[in-house]
Amino acid sequence: MHRHLSLLTPSGHLTLGNLLGALRPMAAAQCDAPGSADCFYGIADLHAMTTPHDPARLRALTRETATLLLAAGLEGATLFVQSRVPAHAQLAYLLECTASTGELSRMIQFKEKGRSSTRVSLFTYPALMAADILLYRPSQVPVGADQRQHVELTRDLAARFNSTYGPVFTIPEITVPTAGARVMRLDEPSVKMGKSAGDVPGVVRLLDPPDVVRRKVARAVTDSDTGPDAVRADPAKPGVTNLLDILTACGGSPDGVTTYGALKKAVTDAVVAELEPLQRRYADLAADPAHVTGVYDAGAARCRKVTAPVLAAAQAAMGL
Ligand code: AMP
Numbered sequence: 010m011h012r013h014l015s016l017l018t019p020s021g022h023l024t025l026g027n028l029l030g031a032l033r034p035m036a037a038a039q040c041d042a043p044g045s046a047d048c049f050y051g052i053a054d055l056h057a058m059t060t061p062h063d064p065a066r067l068r069a070l071t072r073e074t075a076t077l078l079l080a081a082g083l084e085g086a087t088l089f090v091q092s093r094v095p096a097h098a099q100l101a102y103l104l105e106c107t108a109s110t111g112e113l114s115r116m117i118q119f120k121e122k123g124r125s126s127t128r129v130s131l132f133t134y135p136a137l138m139a140a141d142i143l144l145y146r147p148s149q150v151p152v153g154a155d156q157r158q159h160v161e162l163t164r165d166l167a168a169r170f171n172s173t174y175g176p177v178f179t180i181p182e183i184t185v186p187t188a189g190a191r192v193m194r195l196d197e198p199s200v201k202m203g204k205s206a207g208d209v210p211g212v213v214r215l216l217d218p219p220d221v222v223r224r225k226v227a228r229a230v231t232d233s234d235t236g237p238d239a240v241r242a243d244p245a246k247p248g249v250t251n252l253l254d255i256l257t258a259c260g261g262s263p264d265g266v267t268t269y270g271a272l273k274k275a276v277t278d279a280v281v282a283e284l285e286p287l288q289r290r291y292a293d294l295a296a297d298p299a300h301v302t303g304v305y306d307a308g309a310a311r312c313r314k315v316t317a318p319v320l321a322a323a324q325a326a327m328g329l
Contacts, residue, residue: 012147013038013046016053016091019070021204023077025213025280026192028287029258032081034186039085048086049145049312050078055091055098056138059131060122076301077215080290084304091141093309096316100140101133103323104166107173108136112165117158139163144316146179151186174326177319190258195229198247216288219281226252226277231269240272252276259283 015035017027039048054071071090078088091097113119116135123131130137138159142150143166152160160183167178192202196211206212210228217225230248232239240263242250252272253263261279266272294301 010045010047011149012145013048014051014142014145014147014150015048016051016056016141017074017078018053018056019067019074020057021070021207022214022216023074024192024202024204024215025255025284026190026202027204028081028215028283029190029192029255032078032083033190035086036082039083048083049315050083050086050088051094051141051312052078052090053141056134059128059134061128072298072301073216075305076291076294077287079294079301079304080287087308087311088305089308089312090305093305094312094316096144096313096320097137097140100144100316100320100323101137103327104136104139104143104170105133106327107166107170108162112162116162135159135162136166139166142181143167143178144319146319147181148179149184150181151184153186157183170323170326174323177322177326190254192255192258193247193251195225195248195251198230198251213280215284216291217284219285222280222284223277226273226280229273229276231272237267239269240266255280 013035015031017023017031023032035048035050038046052071052074054067057067057070075088075090113132113135114123119127119132139162142160142163150160150163160181164180164183167180171178171180194200194202194206194209194211195213196209200211202212204212204214208214210225211230213222213225229252231252232246232248234246234249240249240253242253244250249269249272256263256272256276256279259276259279260283261275263272263275266275
């Protein structure tokens with residue numbers, strides 16, 4: 010059985026974009042017969058510390074994200090919090106000893122955000138990301154365009170390690186993920202609906218109550234077209250196209266919808282119906298924290314077991 014690995018950084022509250030673009034495909038991968046995968050889904054808390062962070066907020070977001078992954082039906086996967094599997098940080102250090110500063114300086118994220126006050130971890134985190142991947146020896150890594158450079162670096166580091174110290178790592182192939190929904194902000198449809206944006210009107214969070222969803226959708230940007238076919242997907246109408254995408258991704262239908270008011274009502278109803286069962290499961294799980302802790306403890310224990318031989322092989326090859 011092949012392995013499927015995916016990590017989410019607890020840097021904000023999960024959004025409708027995360028649900029449709031990540032959690033749904035992650036849920037499908039764990040029971041996607043006949044090619045079902047051994048899925049490892051992690052919360053990358055160490056990656057949330059590369060920029061100034063508040064410890065209490067990080068702890069709360071890690072807990073919330075952990076509970077949301079379970080509420081989203083990912084209990085068939087091995088769920089873990091990255092910092093509870095020390096091999097991630099341990100292998101990251103070994104990989105830092107194979108990477109050059111020139112290589113890491115070329116990473117787009119560092120080029121965009123790096124300045125003298127930047128945390129060193131923002132510079133070195135591609136090595137941690139390479140460790141996250143290589144420890145599980147996946148044969149394939151599906152990545153979107155924004156992460157491609159990191160996985161290319163992962164392949165380079167693995168190949169260099171293998172040729173310098175011996176064949177320890179499987180070099181993963183990069184695959185293009187099956188096109189998931191790409192949800193854009195309701196107030197700014199040219200920008201991805203991201204969890205780092207903060208509580209802005211254009212970002213629907215998974216735990217937003219129905220009246221908040223209604224208010225946010227009501228304020229969604231459309232356009233001034235009032236023609237009979239105004240409600241249509243069209244690159245020239247990004248706001249309307251985004252609403253239509255959300256509507257269909259949430260199981261609604263645009264049939265018979267001819268005005269923006271009706272479209273917004275249909276989108277609100279579909280999103281609320283999509284989130285309602287998830288929020289109910291979330292509330293049940295949040296009321297039973299021992300269960301959530303137990304699931305993640307068991308997941309981390311399995312990850313420690315799976316990753317131990319890979320870390321040990323890398324340590325031995327390097328002379329430790
Ligand atoms: P991020 O929240 O950017 O760290 O991304 C975590 C996961 O959610 C990745 O798999 C992203 O591709 C996915 N994701 C994040 N935002 C969106 C969005 N607006 N639409 C679709 N997928 C998204």
